[in-house]
Amino acid sequence: MASKNAGIDSANARLKLVANRCAKTVFILSGYSQGADVAGDIAAAIGNNRGVIPASRLLGVALVADPSQAPVGQPTIGLPKPGMGFAGVRSGGFGSLTQRNGILAICAPRDYYCNLPQGDVVMRFIGHLGSHLDASDPAGSAQKLATIFMAGLIAPATAAINQILALVNDPNLIPNLVSRGVAFAKALAQQLFWLAGPQVAGPATDLVNA
Structure with missing residues (x-):
């Protein structure tokens, strides 16, 4: 941010x-x-x-x-x-x-950065966190995230609230976020391989491992 x-x-x-x-x-x-x-x-x-x-x-x-x-x-x-x-x-x-x-x-159809699957609430949640969280202003970040969700950018407002409540109450929330985050990192690494070739192989591998 x-x-x-x-x-x-x-x-x-x-x-x-x-x-x-x-x-x-x-x-x-x-x-x-x-x-x-x-x-x-x-x-x-x-x-x-x-x-x-x-x-x-x-x-x-x-x-x-x-x-x-x-x-x-x-x-x-x-x-x-x-x-x-x-x-x-x-x-x-x-x-x-x-x-x-x-x-x-x-936008390339398989580029999640600009074409995230519409039904994947978890991935959108990760995306909003990564795009709007500001370590220097946690309160402002929380307010911005709440505004985005309530504005219906993830889904119509009622559905969005229900989806987010189900998401945060899921006992597997953290493992789910981690696994989806790893999947996104792998997809990103593959795009880096395609865009820049072997010179990014090391950093991309480090990204996936991290």
């Missing part, structure tokens, strides 16, 4: 600096994985008139493996229908950027 916020702050500072220096400059945002999460949040703020530059100066956004996907009302290349990322759907969508087709999203 801290690294994502640092990325947002850094990119916004750069956008503001260049925009002020060069009145006619327009921008394109792009990002991969956590970079897509950062770029997507910046774009969402701009598209909803809360950004450091007006939406008219943002030509478009390209997001690859966005964990906060999917763009509202817009298809994602690689998926037959909008998926849900590991961090949950980005609240509020992209505003005016969606209306003028300013968002390009790409």
Whole structure:
């Protein structure tokens, strides 16, 4: 969470600096994985008139493996229908950027980071924990997680409450979280092998073992 916020702050500072220096400059945002999460949040703020530059100066956004996907009302290349990322759907969508087709999203169907199985509540729970817990602000993190769950981003509100209650009351909660976490780590390691080849074999193996 801290690294994502640092990325947002850094990119916004750069956008503001260049925009002020060069009145006619327009921008394109792009990002991969956590970079897509950062770029997507910046774009969402701009598209909803809360950004450091007006939406008219943002030509478009390209997001690859966005964990906060999917763009509202817009298809994602690689998926037959909008998926849900590991961090949950980005609240509020992209505003005016969606209306003028300013968002390009790409996701591999078997990439859990941007296309988590819809029925797997445990994996979504792990994803929300990993994406929203901030060690420096545990109370704020808990409030944010509660808001996400109650907003129905996991399922319709009543079903979400029942699923989470069943999850936390399960005596096998910790072993279940661990086993699913290991499965996610293995899937991630396989993607690293595919993306980067043998040079990441050691770190990926360490990840699975850890």
